[in-house]
Amino acid sequence: MYKKALRDYHVHSLHSIDSQSTISAICQKAIELETKEIGFADHVDFDPNDSGYNFFDYNAYTQAINNARSIYDNKLIIRKGIEVDYQYCFEKKLKKWAQDKEFDFIIGSVHYINHEHIYQLPKKRSIETVIQNYVNEVLYSIRSRLFDIIGHFALDYILYLGEKKRDESNFISQTHNVFQEMVANNMYLEINTKYLRSVYKETLPSSWLIKFHAENGGQLISVGSDAHLVEEVGLGIRNVLDYLVSFNPIIY
Numbered sequence: 001m002y003k004k005a006l007r008d009y010h011v012h013s014l015h016s017i018d019s020q021s022t023i024s025a026i027c028q029k030a031i032e033l034e035t036k037e038i039g040f041a042d043h044v045d046f047d048p049n050d051s052g053y054n055f056f057d058y059n060a061y062t063q064a065i066n067n068a069r070s071i072y073d074n075k076l077i078i079r080k081g082i083e084v085d086y087q088y089c090f091e092k093k094l095k096k097w098a099q100d101k102e103f104d105f106i107i108g109s110v111h112y113i114n115h116e117h118i119y120q121l122p123k124k125r126s127i128e129t130v131i132q133n134y135v136n137e138v139l140y141s142i143r144s145r146l147f148d149i150i151g152h153f154a155l156d157y158i159l160y161l162g163e164k165k166r167d168e169s170n171f172i173s174q175t176h177n178v179f180q181e182m183v184a185n186n187m188y189l190e191i192n193t194k195y196l197r198s199v200y201k202e203t204l205p206s207s208w209l210i211k212f213h214a215e216n217g218g219q220l221i222s223v224g225s226d227a228h229l230v231e232e233v234g235l236g237i238r239n240v241l242d243y244l245v246s247f248n249p250i251i252y
């Protein structure tokens with residue numbers, strides 16, 4: 001039977017503050033799973049309040065990736081990426097930092113808005129305000145032109161966290177705006193499988209939004225497990241690839 005090549009473009013190694021996994025152990029696991037490509041996406045944080053602030057060491061990371069490439073060459077394609085915590089207030093700093101560095105891809109992820117974690121916001125403000133703020137921040141991240149991939153678009157997960165009965169259709173116009181700008185800027189939408197491993201049991205964004213994106217011309221897709229542990233590498237990706245088949249996407 002034809003088996004789609006497995007790929008995972010969002011894994012964290014010990015070059016992220018919140019992972020202990022070596023690049024080597026992750027590569028070995030990926031090979032064991034018959035993965036075609038592995039994309040490291042270690043955290044880069046610009047917010048001094050974040051525990052990961054100043055943690056990422058570009059030279060050490062580059063050396064570790066090059067080393068892994070020399071060991072696993074012709075068994076696995078290894079991509080050197082990063083996941084940047086995007087906040088509009090740090091955009092200038094980020095641009096300056098990225099200037100003299102080379103990556104195969106950069107994921108832009110909105111985790112905080114003005115230093116407040118997005119998953120805490122539904123407890124503090126109306127869901128309409130939170131969604132509008134989140135959508136604006138994601139739009140800023142797209143317009144920054146710094147990123148190849150928009151990481152874990154979480155509109156429907158934020159709704160799920162809110163008190164209100166979950167009804168994504170109320171927010172379809174905001175979602176449409178985000179997706180249209182992504183398409184116009186040739187950006188990849190990440191399908192992140194991390195919350196398949198939680199009680200939420202859905203991808204970010206969830207399957208209906210992936211379908212909505214595809215129906216509106218969104219063809220560029222990236223898939224990632226957001227693994228922080230070696231055992232999490234590749235989890236959920238095969239199901240996502242199967243789901244994506246009918247949309248005929250271009251996968252990063």
Ligand SMILES: [Zn+2]
Binds near residue numbers: 109111151152
């Ligand atoms: Zn993230």
Ligand SMILES: [Zn+2]
Binds near residue numbers: 010012041083226
């Ligand atoms: Zn991540």
